[in-house]
Amino acid sequence: MIRTTCLAAVTALVATAALAHHGWSWAEDQLSRLAGTITQVTIAPPHPTLLVEDAQGTVWTVELGNPGRTQRAGFVEGTAAPSARVEVLGNRDQDASQARIKAVRITIEGRDFDFYPERIPPGV
DSSP states (O other), X not given: OHXXXXXXXXXXXXXXXXXXXXSSXXXXXXXXXXXXXXXXXXXXXXXXXXXXXXXXXXXXXXXXXXHHHHHHTTOOTTSOOTTOEEEEEEEEBSSTTSOEEEXXXXXXXXXXXXXXXXXXXXXX
């Protein structure tokens, strides 16, 4: 009985941590746009990321989808490099002091990479 209770507690903690990390609870509900220049590309778990400098000189962390989702969107190693211009459509961090956005779509040189097409309203 104690073993089953401990196992259930550990399972609940792991599931809660996974949901907190992979969820959208930290992000605003509305979509925002960000334009800038890529300064760094990282294609590595848990989430590939871009660092993007906007026109004001702020460097943003742009989280892409998980590695599988990112690859299915067509964004793979070598797709983008530092100095490329990028437009990001995504959900900003609710904490305005954090320059972080979870991308649902990025556009590089006119090519769209849709990581979460189900979150993109029609016509956007």
